[in-house]
Amino acid sequence: MKQDLPQCQKESMSDTITPASCLLEQRAIRKITWRLIPFLMLLYFVAFLDRINVGFAALTMNKDVGLTSQMFGLGAGIFFLGYFAFEVPSTIILHKVGARFWIGRVMITWGLVSVAMAFTRGPISFYVLRFLLGLAEAGFFPGIILYLSYWFPANHRSAVTAMFMAAAPVAGAIGSPVSGALMQLHGLHGLRGWQWLFLLEGIPALVLGFITFRFLTNRPADAAWLTAEEREWLSSTIQQEQTSIKDPRSHSAWRALADWKVLTLSLAYFGTSAGLYTIGFWAPLIVKGLGFSVFHVGLLVAIPNLIAVIGMVLWSRNSDRTRERYWHAALACLIGAVGMAIAARAGSSAFLAIAGLSLTAFGVSAAKPPLWSLPTTFFAGTAAATSIGLINSLGTLGGFAGPYMIGSTNGTSGNFTRGLYLVGGTLIVSAVTIVLMRLVVHRQASQPRQTRRAL
16 A cells, blocks of 8 residues: 655645655554554455455346346335435444444345345335445445544545445455355255355455454544554644535535535436446446356456556546646546447457457546545535445446346347446536536636625
């Protein structure tokens, strides 16, 4: 987890910045990064794996329990309806009671539901369990994004967010061959392969939930593993950033819900979620349709995720280095849209299908960290918790729309072309939305304060 030099070292000519303060920043950020990010990545790895392993289970589960493509698309996406229902309240609760307790609670409940997926018996139980899984996991992702804002100053936030979010494509890269291998346990102790998949991949969430109760530290002021000097520097730096947000709406939970920036970021995030979960849920079925075995599907689906991991970290580091968010997010969305178009035109070519899926995986993954660096530059306190929760809950509905569009246009033909084009279209909308938001924000920033208050 190599970190770039602190921004203060790049501004060493400033009279207010000393070599000692630079060293303090560098030491504190390195220590916090190594303490928190690997563990948070592990949590998200397990969370994301439990979201998308249904794509591998579907290779045999759909036939066993009587699910059509439309039913599977609906059930895979209905997760996000449960997620949407409890997202904002869950994030606010985390802000109030602390991440250590709330994240641990989230993991234990989603682990229980994930294990229960092994007992799916038909469409209704599939829909109910997927909805409950979303309800159980609500608040996890936006809660971690909010939690990172407690620990990392703004100029470090995109890079550490990318490290945390890299767990999603890592889950696809590692989880795909593992899931493919677990499917080979078919018949062991009378259970089918997809049942073993849900059982063995749900248990780690339960174990990690109890570990979270002991391991996580809620706030920098509580961190006994930092020196007093490091705690004081970090707490004061974060506090200064929050108090510098002058707009009174930026600290009000209710006003944040109606703020145009929240709704705009939700729309921008919608397309990235549609693309990400189209890859997560449908890539195994798309690749299997090209004639590969279940095991080889696992190996091939790992390729787009490996590319996404490397690309999103490098992309986000450049975003932090240049302190630019909007163009990094918009261009990544356009790359994802191009990938969808290539996958749609791949026909029987495995090379084009994997290339298209790889571009999409890179694009949707690279767009997210710069996007998630924006809310905490506009909002603080409870408003930050509310805005992040709402952006994620509304935007993540794309995780319902994308898989459902693929399933509803696929029918029984196995042709994914129309659905892939539709999902690519949502990424283009996201890119346009981000660029328009940049224009408005920059225009408002250049106007006199009195004029901005009237907007």
